[in-house]
Each structure stands twice: as structure tokens, then as C-alpha cells.
Amino acid sequence: MKNICFTLFAFSISLTASLACDVCGCSLGSNYFGILPQYDKNFVGLRWYYSSFFARMDHNSEYMEDEYSNDTYQTFELWSRLYLTDRIQLFASIPYSFNQMEGSHQKVTAAGLGDISVLANYTLVNTGEDVGNPWRHTWLAGGGVKLPTGDFRQQDQGLLVNPNFQLGTGSTDFVLNTIYTVRFQNVGLNLGTTAQLNTENPEGYRFGNQWNASTQLFYWRQMKYLSILPNIGMYYETGEMHTDNGIRQLNSGGEVWLAQVGLDIYYRDVAVGFTFKNPVSQQMNSDEVAAIESKERIMISLIYNF
Template sequence: MKTYILSILTLILGISALQGNTMPKPPCPSSHLSMLMRYDDFCDTCGCGGNGGSMGFGTGLNNNFLGLRYIGQKYRSRDGIFANSPWIDEDFNTVQLWTQLPMGKKFIVNAVLPYQFHTRTFSNQSEQHINGLGDATVLGFYQVLKQTPDSIISIRPEHTLQVGGGVKIPTGTFDEENLEGSVNPSFQLGTGSWDFLLGANYGMTYRNWGISLMANYTFKTENDKRYRFGNQFNYALNAYKTYYFGNDFALTPQLGLGGEHFEENEEFGLTVNDTGGNALFGKGGIEINYRTYALGVSTMLPISQNLNNGKVEVKNRLSVYVNINI
């Protein structure tokens, strides 16, 4: 089953690469920009609970791209259920192959295939490592609104609204043994479950200024080990300004806020103690565009958080991506 699913994802990514050779090149950065949140923001970064669901900023040249992204996240969690239990340092690392391509004039398909490599460091300095394929995600969105100005110097802003959803596929491994000891059940390669997503993405640009607003909700199901991660709500607001240097080069600093809310997990139909919670992040980043290429770096720092009844803490998140627009 996993081989069949991966074959479909490979086909989608292959079509995207092929279109890069057959479609006309997008306009240079001096044309009107369409900076929106990327739809990979709708998927779990580490495959399960409290993680980077609102991590990314996006790519500014064009809505269609093929690229690679690295996401690093640092957490700490209690090594035990007691208030004085020692802390575990946890590093979640993900490399994503991601793409977005059009299906006609109104539909957009987004696919993400992650590879995970995570590490836990215990109080006695011993380490636990897991690595492998994460949960793949395929999303489809319908463009409800795309209002463009009459010209580059128009006093009217440009608006874009897209709504849709998709599925997160259990291509990553869920290991029950990783639930033991630490109160952070998210130390997994995947949820082991088929999860379903609904979301909306709004963007507005005015000359070289822009804002983007994203919201999504993930419905999570029970896996074959009778464990179900709690449903997840993500939201984010970004603001940015693009500086142009000739016709080929542009620089876009970005600032924003991102929030996440997690419902409690369940095991055998019963609520799992010390799960669920919420977090609010400040976000900052910069994207460099050169012709059809985009290089981006962004970071998230917690403003407030209450994860797993205070027994899990997120320290920071970092993302670096390289895209080619097609």
C-alpha cells in the first residue's frame, strides 16, 4: 500500500518537474507579486502532535514551484509524569520534497513528501534516534477569488482567496515504544493514521506590500494501534515588503504571528492525560528571489505556550528552503 502511495506522489512530483520544462517562464520579480502562505503549512512537521504546522512563509515569484525545505525544531519534555522529573532535549528534523502545480485555471494541487530524523537526549546524556519517511500530504485548493489591479501602479490592491483540503497519508512509522517514559507522544515519524484537512488562504498585495492570512483544521483518526492524536487548528498572519534590485533580483523581509491549538489525544477510546494545548509564536524571515529561484530562511519563537499541561516546551523552529518556480 505504501509503495502504491509513494508511486502516486512521485508521479505528481514528476509532472511538476516536467511542467518546469514545458510551461513559459513566470514574469520577473518586477511584475506584480503574489505572496501567499504555502499550503505545506497545513501538514504536521514531525507527523503528529505539537509541531510546526504553521511554520512556512512561502515563495514569492509564482504560485507553482518545486523545491526542498529543511525544518528544525527544538523541544524539551519531562522524562516521566512527575513535576520534578528530569527534562529530555528533543530535536525534530525534517527534509521535505514539496511542489505545487495547477490543475486548470481554478484548481491547485500541493504535495509534500518528508524525511524525518529525530533525536532525544536524556538527562544521563544517552540518546535515542529515529529516522525514516514521514507522513506524506496531498492537498487540493479552489481559487475562489483573484482580483488583480489594472496596472502595476494601480491604487487598488490585489486580493486572492483559496479554499480546499486534503489528506495526510500514513507513510511514516508509528512506534508505541516511543510513547513510554516521556510525556511527549509526538516523538514519532508519523501518526499511523489517515488524517484529513480543511483550510483557507487569503492574501492581499498593494504595490510592494502584502499580507497573508491562513487557517486550517486537521481531523485526526485512530491508527491501528488504537491511538488517536488530537485534532489540530493552525492559523497564521504575515506581513511583508518586497525590495527590487533590477529586473532579476528581489528581497522580501517578513514578520508575522502563528498559533496552534491541539485537542487531547486518545488511546483505546480514553483521553490521554497531559496531552493537548496551545502555542503562539512570533515569526520572522527573509526570502531572496533571483529570476525563477527562491531562497528563504525563517524562524519562530514562542510568545506563549501551554503544551501537554506544561510538560512539553517548544524552544524554537527554523526553516530553510530552496525553490524553483515553474
């Protein structure tokens, strides 16, 4: 799913179209920082996101056939961090998405450029490495913009595909975030939160505002040129209902809690990361007919520090 598409998953379902996961909900995925590698360096890297969702609509009618959809969302993201000054970091992400909708009434594939994001973070606190002090703190805060570079007018059989399945939202949206990391010797805790404030696109459709928060407990093990960083934690995301020309859309918005486990490996200037998330609790704003379920998520990353 697009990333990142975020943090949350909102979903829109119509009686004549296939059920689909909210592509916008994952847009925050592109703005997910997690445990930032080698804090004092620039980097460029690739990330791959995978998400899957299942939705169904039980009409309980002899005249209307039940509907279902298995949807998968993959995003290949080029992202980078550059220091503009000692305290200001610039982040940029360029996603390429591949979405598949396998439904009872519709099968659609979408591939192409997604919505590009550019953010800047300011370092509020950075205690650095001090041999005499086992504690280390870093705190960043900032924000940026998500640009409407992805296609949001894709059609299938002459009809506009569900907005949730489009490669982009068609709107210019604004992102706020903060990241705090504390480490005592080899054990640390990473806390992060991101909010996305969405605007209306040229079609009059507006995805609900979204917010996520994560906490990760990690262990840092240094071995000459090689370092490993296993981590475990929780991830939460939520989204408001969507609107279409000011009218609130049923079966959109909700919240989900995911348990996550990961491993980062650093060798000299190269870092490889793996994260797996699995839902433990979720509550979507679905009506009595529709049921929407978020499945597992996977992220794999490769970074070069310079």
C-alpha cells in the same frame, strides 16, 4: 521536529518512558504555506524544518528520580505545486524526518520517511496585476489528506517508543485550509489557517485534532532580476488531547503563540526563504508533575519555479 510536524504540540508523558514532543503536532508543518512564491507558476522545492522542545517531570519524591528530555525534530521535505487548471492548484509534500530524544532515562534516534500529504486549493479570488490598480487580492481554499506512510511502530529495547516520537501517526487524517493575501503597491498582508482532523490508528491511538493560524506583514522590493520580501508576523497553533483506545491521555494537547520573522529572496526562477519562530506564550495541558516547553523553530526553503 516533524512537520510540520503543527500546529500544535501535544505531548504525552509516561512515568516509565522519556518525555517527548508530539510528532503529530508538527505534521501541519508540511501543510504550512506562508507567502506563496510567484503565484501564477508551478514549483518544486526543498524545505528544512527544525524544532526543539524541553520537558521535565518533577516527582518530589525520594523514591522516584526526576526525569527530563531535550528533543529535537528535523524534517527535509520535498514539496511541489502544480496547476491542474487556471483555478485549481495541487500541492504535495514528501517528508523525511530525523528525530533525536536526549533524556535522563532514554536516548532514542528515529530517521525515515514521514507521512505524505496531498492537497488541492481552489482560487476563489485573484485580481491579478493591473497597472491602474495598486491593490491586489488572492484568496484560496481547499483541503486534502495526510497518508499513513511513516513508521509508527518503532521500538527501543523491545518496547514501543512513545507515539509522539514516531515518524508517522499511523492514521489517515484530513486537512482543510484557506489562504488570503492582500497587497497595496509594495506592502502586503498574508493570512492563513489550517485544520487537521485526525483519525484513530491501528493501535487504537488517536492524536487530537489540530489547528493553526498565521498572519504576516511583508514588503515587496523589485530590482530587475532580483526581488526581496522581508516579513514579520505571528503564528498560533493548538491541539486537542490525545486518546488511547478512547481514553484521554494526560499531558497532551495545548496551545502556543510564536513571533516570526523571515526573508524570501527571488532571482529569476529560483527562490530562497528563511523563517525563524520563537514562542512568546504557551499553555500545555500538563499536570502538576510535568512541565513541557516549546523552543525555537527554523525553516529554510529552496524553490524552483517553472
